[in-house]
Amino acid sequence: MTDKDVGDLVRAAVLGDRASWDALVQRYSGLVWSVTRGYRIGSADAADVFQTTWLRLAEHLDRIDKPGQLGAWLATTARHEALRVARGATRTVPSDEETLVALGQVDDYSPEQAVLDAEQARLNSDRAARLWHAFGQLPARCRELLRILIASPPPSYAEVAAAVGMPVGSIGPTRARCLRRLRERLAGEVSDAATVAHESE
Amino acid sequence: MPLLSLMRVSKYDGRATVHGDRDESELDESELDESELHESELEKELRRAAAHFDPVPRELLQAAANAFDWRAIDAELAELVFDSLVDHDELALVRGPLDRRLLSFHAGGMTIDLEVTSTSTSCGLVGQLVPPQQASVEIRTGTDVITVEADELGRFSAGPVPKGPLSLRCAAARAGPGTAVVTEWVPI
Numbered sequence: 001m002t003d004k005d006v007g008d009l010v011r012a013a014v015l016g017d018r019a020s021w022d023a024l025v026q027r028y029s030g031l032v033w034s035v036t037r038g039y040r041i042g043s044a045d046a047a048d049v050f051q052t053t054w055l056r057l058a059e060h061l062d063r064i065d066k067p068g069q070l071g072a073w074l075a076t077t078a079r080h081e082a083l084r085v086a087r088g089a090t091r092t093v094p095s096d097e098e099t100l101v102a103l104g105q106v107d108d109y110s111p112e113q114a115v116l117d118a119e120q121a122r123l124n125s126d127r128a129a130r131l132w133h134a135f136g137q138l139p140a141r142c143r144e145l146l147r148i149l150i151a152s153p154p155p156s157y158a159e160v161a162a163a164v165g166m167p168v169g170s171i172g173p174t175r176a177r178c179l180r181r182l183r184e185r186l187a188g189e190v191s192d193a194a195t196v197a198h199e200s201e
Numbered sequence: 202m203p204l205l206s207l208m209r210v211s212k213y214d215g216r217a218t219v220h221g222d223r224d225e226s227e228l229d230e231s232e233l234d235e236s237e238l239h240e241s242e243l244e245k246e247l248r249r250a251a252a253h254f255d256p257v258p259r260e261l262l263q264a265a266a267n268a269f270d271w272r273a274i275d276a277e278l279a280e281l282v283f284d285s286l287v288d289h290d291e292l293a294l295v296r297g298p299l300d301r302r303l304l305s306f307h308a309g310g311m312t313i314d315l316e317v318t319s320t321s322t323s324c325g326l327v328g329q330l331v332p333p334q335q336a337s338v339e340i341r342t343g344t345d346v347i348t349v350e351a352d353e354l355g356r357f358s359a360g361p362v363p364k365g366p367l368s369l370r371c372a373a374a375r376a377g378p379g380t381a382v383v384t385e386w387v388p389i
Binding site for chain 2: 013018021022025029030032033034037044045047048049050051052054055056057058059060061063081084085087088127128129131132135146147149150151152154179182183
């Protein structure tokens, strides 16, 4: 989807075209979700930030300066709201929630848990779970950046920069460093894998 | 030859087209894409893991789609100009069993001051319209609307209101249609 396509969808949505709005939701939900999940806020707060971001867009639709760069606008808004909520910490975050989610043992969002479970059997589940676990152990800065880079569909660097509040130029080096740390962690955790498997029983 | 011309069109539409000056911008874009989006197998694997372990919850996709219905096209947008959570007003921030937060929205001729008192599951609201005036106040939560009345001194209150996104829509009793004010959305 080019900037022009996105701009056209925004302009059509301003005029009340629901199909265009739905197309924007399809295109950018993954990005907005990844921004809210990159910050260490609880799942209920992440859901609030996600929903607030889309409500804000609906309200500001005809005031967006560069409709073609909607992804960056959404990423900035979601980041801003995530930081506000993190500051308030109005909800108690269970201390083990992040770890459990990282291990894939708790997925309180997913109504289709049964389907996922079946699908998981088809995946190379051991490898995927270890990878996700290693990712959850990375330093906050790395987790924030990588979580956004791996959004579906893959975001542009401009969107990533808006989402993490980092200049475009420093994303490349930070990304390379974080991936290196992830590889190291993955390589070093072969012995931990037994523990993880044990805990999940 | 219809078939040939058809093939020609499809070839020109494809990204693989290499000749002709019309493709200059497209080539630039694809080079940019390649440098931007070239990623390792590890990242691709991680993206699949994220899609599996942490997908966008289905009910949130629905909520995002429904956000379209909450546009208030006829109302003036009141921007959030003060939030004790981020604007460091020590007097406003009272920590204790109840969290108290002050929000202030402003548009054209109206200011809406709001005090939000939270428990772990819900919130109480006390508001003040400036200048003071009677008005109908819709408390919008992104799923429901609760309507309350502001008295002649511009005071209103509501609760318990569920935690989550919040926006107020105020229509002054004595004003004509099209003069309503709606606040920006804020999670409470």
